[in-house]
Amino acid sequence: MKKILQITLGIVTSVGGFLEIGSVTTAAQAGAAFGYQLLWAILLGTICLIFLVEMSGRLSAVSKHTIVAAMRERFGFPFFFIVLVGMTLVAFLVLIAELGGIGFSLQLLTGIGFPWWAIPVSLLVWLLMWKGTFGLIENGASLLGLVTISFVVAAIKLHPDWSGVAAGLAPTLPQSDKAHYGFIAVSIMGASISPYLMYFYSSGAIEDKWDESYVSVNRFIAGFGMTFGGFLSMAVLVVAAMAFQPRGVRVDSFDQSALLMTTALPRWGFYLFAISMLFACFGAALEVSLAIAYFFAQGFGWSWGEDLEPSKDARFAFVYTIIILLAAIPLVFGIDPLKVTIMSMALTAATLPLAIIPFLFLMNDPVYMSKHRNGWISNSVVAIIIVISFVLAVISIPLQIIGG
Amino acid sequence: MDLVRDVMDKKLVDRKDCEMGRVDGLVMHVGPSSQPRITHILVGGTTLWMRLGPVFSGISARLARLWGPKRTESVRIPWSRVKTVGRDIKLDVMARDTGAIDWEIWIAHHIIERIPGSGTEEEE
Amino acid sequence: MRLERLLVFPILFCLGCKPPSPAEQMDSMLSWLATARMTGEGWLRHTTPDTYSRQTLEMSGEKIDQIAADLLRSPPSGVDTATLDSLFTRSRVRVNAMARLIAAKNAPDFGGQLDSLGADEKRVKQLADSIEHKQ
Numbered sequence: 230m231k232k233i234l235q236i237t238l239g240i241v242t243s244v245g246g247f248l249e250i251g252s253v254t255t256a257a258q259a260g261a262a263f264g265y266q267l268l269w270a271i272l273l274g275t276i277c278l279i280f281l282v283e284m285s286g287r288l289s290a291v292s293k294h295t296i297v298a299a300m301r302e303r304f305g306f307p308f309f310f311i312v313l314v315g316m317t318l319v320a321f322l323v324l325i326a327e328l329g330g331i332g333f334s335l336q337l338l339t340g341i342g343f344p345w346w347a348i349p350v351s352l353l354v355w356l357l358m359w360k361g362t363f364g365l366i367e368n369g370a371s372l373l374g375l376v377t378i379s380f381v382v383a384a385i386k387l388h389p390d391w392s393g394v395a396a397g398l399a400p401t402l403p404q405s406d407k408a409h410y411g412f413i414a415v416s417i418m419g420a421s422i423s424p425y426l427m428y429f430y431s432s433g434a435i436e437d438k439w440d441e442s443y444v445s446v447n448r449f450i451a452g453f454g455m456t457f458g459g460f461l462s463m464a465v466l467v468v469a470a471m472a473f474q475p476r477g478v479r480v481d482s483f484d485q486s487a488l489l490m491t492t493a494l495p496r497w498g499f500y501l502f503a504i505s506m507l508f509a510c511f512g513a514a515l516e517v518s519l520a521i522a523y524f525f526a527q528g529f530g531w532s533w534g535e536d537l538e539p540s541k542d543a544r545f546a547f548v549y550t551i552i553i554l555l556a557a558i559p560l561v562f563g564i565d566p567l568k569v570t571i572m573s574m575a576l577t578a579a580t581l582p583l584a585i586i587p588f589l590f591l592m593n594d595p596v597y598m599s600k601h602r603n604g605w606i607s608n609s610v611v612a613i614i615i616v617i618s619f620v621l622a623v624i625s626i627p628l629q630i631i632g633g
Numbered sequence: 634m635d636l637v638r639d640v641m642d643k644k645l646v647d648r649k650d651c652e653m654g655r656v657d658g659l660v661m662h663v664g665p666s667s668q669p670r671i672t673h674i675l676v677g678g679t680t681l682w683m684r685l686g687p688v689f690s691g692i693s694a695r696l697a698r699l700w701g702p703k704r705t706e707s708v709r710i711p712w713s714r715v716k717t718v719g720r721d722i723k724l725d726v727m728a729r730d731t732g733a734i735d736w737e738i739w740i741a742h743h744i745i746e747r748i749p750g751s752g753t754e755e756e757e
Numbered sequence: 758m759r760l761e762r763l764l765v766f767p768i769l770f771c772l773g774c775k776p777p778s779p780a781e782q783m784d785s786m787l788s789w790l791a792t793a794r795m796t797g798e799g800w801l802r803h804t805t806p807d808t809y810s811r812q813t814l815e816m817s818g819e820k821i822d823q824i825a826a827d828l829l830r831s832p833p834s835g836v837d838t839a840t841l842d843s844l845f846t847r848s849r850v851r852v853n854a855m856a857r858l859i860a861a862k863n864a865p866d867f868g869g870q871l872d873s874l875g876a877d878e879k880r881v882k883q884l885a886d887s888i889e890h891k892q
Contacts, residue, residue: 292720293720294720298644301642301655302642302643302644305641305642305684306642306657306681306684306685307684307685309642310685337809339808340806340808340809340812359748359750359751360750476791476794476795477784477787477788477791477882478788478791478792478795479784479785479788481785481788482816484792484809484812484813484816485788485792485813487805487809487813488792488795488796488799488805491795491799491804491805495802495804496804498804499799499804499805499806499809529654529655530644530645530652530653530654530655531652531654531737532651532652532737533652538751538752539745539748539750539751539752540741540745540746540751540752541752543737543738543740543741543744543745544736544737544740546745546751547740547744547745550748596638
């Protein structure tokens with residue numbers, strides 16, 4: 230029973246990793262521009278993520294290695310270093326976007342411009358990592374993240390055409406604006422299948438001291454957690470389709486996205502959106518920062534762990550301190566977080582093969598997985614995800630140029 | 634034992650299970666009439682960066698001379714100190730004595746412990 | 758090889774940004790007019806706070822100004838430039854006036870401006886449709 234409570238790892242991974250500035254923005258853009266037509270992209274992203282996250286947890290529980298540690302040991306230092314550089318660059322952009330998202334939420338609530346919030350917000354994120362334990366971050370972010378359920382409430386209150394919603398779950402092509410449609414589809418996939426999610430979940434399983442007995446509950450946690458996040462993203466799309474599309478409002482800036490729930494929930498919608506984004510982006514910022522620090526520490530063999538005091542894992546603490554500091558700088562100078570968000574989604578999609586291909590090998594290696602190696606279903610799904618990730622990698626940048 | 638699979642890049646832990654880096658290189662003795670055997674494990678330094686190429690090795694050596702514990706050469710640990718080779722490689726040493734965590738100690742003393750709340754108070 | 762691929766992306770991105778077509782620019786204009794109207798309605802119904810409403814209206818005004826300048830620099834064929842110019846200017850002035858009325862908390866006058874903005878929006882929509890047909 231206690232294992233089921235570990236659902237919080239699933240929820241925090243999902244709310245911080247799945248539902249964050251990127252997925253909310255892309256879902257809102259999708260709904261505003263194309264109605265329910267892009268729901269299939271969120272569904273596809275969710276299914277892919279369920280499998281990837283489940284495998285991340287299984288790898289850690291069985292092998293007692295995180296993905297990064299296993300990747301270094303199995304593929305050697307040069308390969309690890311290439312993935313380190315790629316993943317760090319993309320994750321760093323995501324971190325800037327998330328810190329910007331927190332700042333923007335505070336701008337909505339207080340009227341004070343988000344560049345002013347860059348330093349205080351970064352300091353708070355850093356402080357939570359400096360003094361907090363993994364359990365505090367995991368449970369705190371999950372609990373606070375539950376406010377995002379308001380997106381689902383808003384969607385239901387608007388009484389959408391449910392048959393139209395259902396139809397949106399199957400891929401269709403739009404009448405016009407195909408490049409823009411393609412770009413948003415790719416961005417949704419890039420926002421959904423974020424590798425840092427896998428690294429975070431895998432490290433979290435080690436932080437929570439999972440072992441082989443967690444293999445079956447991991448399936449439930451990964452499945453439930455990612456479905457929860459996917460569901461929330463779909464709710465955002467549905468609300469945007471009903472609130473923005475009929476009026477012709479496109480979500481080209483965060484300020485427009487703030488109007489998302491004002492139609493469905495007149496009294497509280499504006500504030501619920503701001504608070505939901507605040508907590509979701511906070512969770513995401515913590516998750517991304519930790520994922521980057523985990524990557525360095527686990528790959529190089531340093532001591533690491535959120536439950537350790539910083540003086541006991543100095544290099545790990547040093548990495549997250551530096552990256553949070555560096556991420557705040559562009560925000561102080563007023564860089565548009567939305568532009569960074571869009572770019573980070575496209576780059577995530579473009580670098581996905583780097584993260585997923587090694588994973589396929591690890592999940593079939595008896596040295597790490599013993600009798601819990603992937604079955605044919607999981608392998609088929611990963612193979613499909615690799616194909617999707619190559620397609621995304623090839624088309625994401627041209628699409629950004631043409632349709633972005 | 635398969636050196637690449639079982640030894641290279643494996644995590645090293647000391648007598649107290651303290652993490653001390655990874656196996657970044659190996660020194661082998663090739664005698665005229667004997668089987669090649671491992672004499673030392675190499676950790677960090679130029680050995681690690683040389684695996685990416687001489688450019689990286691050069692850059693890391695230059696940076697190491699300017700900053701940090703000012704050590705450029707890799708740490709050498711005699712193979713005789715290896716207790717077990719399993720999930721990790723357990724060594725019969727104390728991490729601090731080998732020099733493998735010099736960077737960890739340097740960053741802890743010079744940066745981390747200067748920031749309040751880093752947890753050094755308990756040590757006093 | 759992968760490292761090189763990563764470096765190519767930002768370069769490509771910077772080099773290849775395609776300017777939007779007139780139809781796309783009109784869509785963008787309509788989007789910001791609709792945003793201004795939605796924000797205005799929200800303020801009247803007390804669903805959006807004063808500061809946000811005023812800031813968003815100001816931003817909408819700036820965006821309308823930007824898009825109008827771009828459109829008039831290379832105007833779409835078959836549309837009277839003077840008509841476009843006066844319509845866009847009127848919308849921008851109205852949106853900015855609405856922002857000032859929020860600061861003055863003048864709801865009745867604000868309501869009047871909001872209704873007129875709706876009419877402006879309809880007119881821009883008609884022009885946008887005719888531009889799209891001509892393309």
